Amino acid sequence: MPQPKRWLDSYPAEVPPTYDYPSMNLARLLVDSADRYPSHPAVEFLGTRYTYAELRDAAYRFANALRAHGVAKGDRVAIMLPNCPAAVIAYYGTLLTGAVVVQTNPLYKPQELKHQLGDSGAKAIVTLDQLVPRVEAIREYTLLERMIVTSVAEQLPWPKSWLYPLKLKRSKQFVKVNWTETVTPWKTFLASAPASPILEPVDAVEDVAVLQYTGGTTGVAKGVMLTHFNMTANTYQNKLWFHKCREGQEKFLAALPLFHVFGLTVLMNQAALTAGELILLPRFEAETVLKTIHKRRPTVFPGAPTMYIALINHPRIKEYDLTSISACVSGSASLPVEVQERFEELSGARLIEGYGMTEASPVTHANPIWGKRKIGRVGIPFPDTEARIVDSETGEELPAGEIGEVAVRGPQVMKGYWNRPEETAKVLRDGWLFTGDMGTMDEEGFFAIVDRKKDMIIASGYNVYPREIEEVLYEHPAVKEAVAVGMPDKYRGETVKAYIVLKEGASVNGPALEAYCREHLAAYKVPRYFEFREELPKTMIGKVLRRALIEEEQAKAAAGREAASGAASGADEGSAEGCPPPPPPKA
Template sequence: MGAKPWLQHYPAEVPPTYDYPQQHLAQFLVDSAQRFPEQTALDFMGAKTSYRTLLDKTYRFANALRNLGVQQGDRVAIMLPNCPQAVIAYYGVMLIGGVVVMTNPLYMPREVEYQLRDSGARVIVTLDLLVDRVNKAMEQHPLDYTIVARVQDELSFPKNMLYPLKAKKDGTAVKVNYNERIISFKEMIKKFQPVPYMAPIDTENELALIQYTGGTTGFAKGVMLTHRNLIANTVQTHLWFYRYRVGKERYLAALPFFHVFGMTVLLNQAISLGGTLILLPRFEINQVLKTIDRERPTVFPGAPTMYVAIINHPEVGKYDLSSIQVCISGAAPLPLEVQNRFEELSGGKLIEGYGLTEASPVTHANNIWEKRKNGSIGIPFPDTEAMIVQPDTLEEVPLGEVGELAVKGPQVMKGYWNRPEETFKCLHNGWLLTGDLGKMDEDGFFYILDRRKDIIIAGGYNIYPREVEEVLFEFPGVEEAIVAGIFDPYRGETVKAFIVAQSGVKLNEAELKKFCKERLAAYKVPKVYEFRDSLPKTMAGKVLRRRLIEEEQAKSDKEQK
């Protein structure tokens, strides 16, 4: 790895290397609370929490955990949507030197059981609505403690009174039977004083987080991220967003914090800069548009599907999006049409970046205000090296050729939890093999063609789904599109397109196919089209290609029977 052609495209304000603070991750919150005690840290459906109050509650929570016997190095699961208790629990666990295990609130009992048992977590912080699910998951292996948060406990009057009534009407109201093992979050922190405490840690080596990957093949793996990993990536995002205003940025937190992208570019970044997090428990398009119009966020990281939903909303013109200055899109490829339309509507910058859980997660991004390239994930972050290699030999491929993306930097994980063989497969002398196929151009801009496992091989030809999807997105009336390889007795695999039409639009398969034929080599043109009302997605808005492939496989198996 010699030349780094991307450095010539760094803005003058962005240093290619930086001295990252050797500190505890929770120091971000402590520092911001000292600098901006009365600044709003969290805005949760109108209920505002200042930095002073947030730190106060976090110290109380940390002391309550210590009283329960939670020690340095113990794993504590957090299974919450974006709400104040998620932030308090996250930094509270960190303060005592515990290891956070972020868990998706949508997980079913089998998934919860696997994650808690694999990580060795004995304590979980979850919602009252999810207590039964956790109990069912851990029936055979009861937890030491389940700490129960309620949404209404962090709402202001009169919403805190109305919320339980609405839940009763909706049939979502639950009664929790509290006991010595099932504890109220609200009551727990009331009992303890906000005495400052921060466990001494080895930032380079001690874990802050075990973050489970999606587990699209087999069981999910726990990615071990240290305090240094998460601090470095948070600071790298600051350096890239060099026009930030300390204490003044407002972050629309629609990406979930339990996804590492949301955790870094929203939670850790906003708290470290003394910004305000406008918390949304889930992405609901009407609520998002109203919130942007009313709360005036300046930063809105998201997944492409979020921007797709906004630009295709029939009444988007009624809402003022002009407060948004910067958006970084991750978790999936960003179609050019979506980028252009969103920038027209908001007047802000929407750039594509790239990352993976194993890198905390961001490694590349396009410049926000300087040179960027369409279809590219951009250039490596400060102190981040990248190259395209032959997966088998790890030799760098010639410029412009396709290979596997490998990355190296302070944000790269320590390894997989209790999986030395898996760690050995993807970590080599600090280089992380990403599993993504890509190429680099002469300017040092990188392009992701697809996951190695998502590549479609039809009649011996390699087909990269992203290239086909970009064309489908250009067709008038297409709101969402994803392609996958399905079994074909002659070609081995063939390309199938799953399409969601814009509201009120009726799409024609023959016209779509003709459109693709004019823009793609014949072997890349989708042979099968399926029109759907929606596509399966994660809570972070990433379309689950693997689930579509599994559905197709199940259909094929049924037909063969």
């Protein structure tokens, strides 16, 4: 028997448990705000500014140009750009035609592009001049008919627009593009079409708005089909949660990349819905973010934990006024308690942890921003969102307090995976999305994420959840960042290894950290090995690539087995089971 929605008792009075979400083309978010606030600032990028009317008209031009070049409803258009005005214009312009946006990471290498562009069947791509060689390298393997090329320089105000190309030439990063009939300059493309209104009718529940690829950290990246209704509903859910939002007055600091679904929903779509100003930064740099907050006075700053970690550890953070910020939502990874408390102390803002995944547009849970919250938990389900803790195999709902897989259901849950019905069937069961994340729910309906099912370490038969270890390590005064992984062990099956980045000027060694962990963790959870690094591998959003570290350990183990086999047999080939792990590094 389903358990009651006990989390509703913790809803702020201003947040309704259910809402009538509009069924519409997602681009209406921009069009409607432009109709209400035509002269209001919409986008600011390093000194370049667009009003809502200017942004809407540019999106109309882009949409009409796409149509003139044969892009029709349902066709896929890839956007491979950092945060910049062109990324916003191309996004809404594509949606206006009824075509599908394929968000592509500008850091992708040709092999990754080959998979994503080939799998999606994208007909056109919008990208930077510096990235053209990567696209050209794999174009023959795709269905691309047109490349629309912009540059950072042409989106900057004078004199930055003149100085930027000189900087690229000096650093030997300048790329000369060979313009052809199918490779078109951005400005030429926009100028070729009128700004006449265009808004393709859609079946919001069925028609895909965004094909968002998963990170591929657990296998081949899959295209997540997010419909116009999925994206619209999640944008409204975020607005309902941010119940103190002042329409036409908020300023959203976009340090998160817009090509990531978190930035897409909580920044670009949210700003458009509320007629807010979107302050774009092309990448996250702690000092740039601090200067921007001090000067531009943003009020909303969603981010990843690593962003807040970098800010609170910046040596001159007290020189900057952060008090304009009222609300921050942290996602993509667990938020250490000490980071949350320190950032709130420095800014006066409310920093809350949320939870979601690409397959849910992405947000499903969050702590109330102004209301009851629980430190160390990802909060409670959004309006119209149900969540359960279930047995991964049977799907049976588990009692409060037990660890199981998190399953969610709501209007933001994806339609499925692009051209992968079998993969879809594995995670979508009777409308419930099985997230692959292990968690718990307490008696009041607050959820905690223990770890991804695939990241769980099994040591001597015990389940070890990396997040629990990392939380303890983050509490050590010398630790800036920490990640725990499982590494092969002849006796225990797996054992725990921790990768550590120290705070500037701090000093601690492996034995000291091990002793510290023994004070706070059961013996089988304590890391046996520590590796100290200057930095950890991360995605562009700042999420630690745990899988990359695991693969490193697997490669080391494989090399160790090969070496052991060669030493034993005198041969160049062979294998030996049970190669012992390497000794811990000297501290």
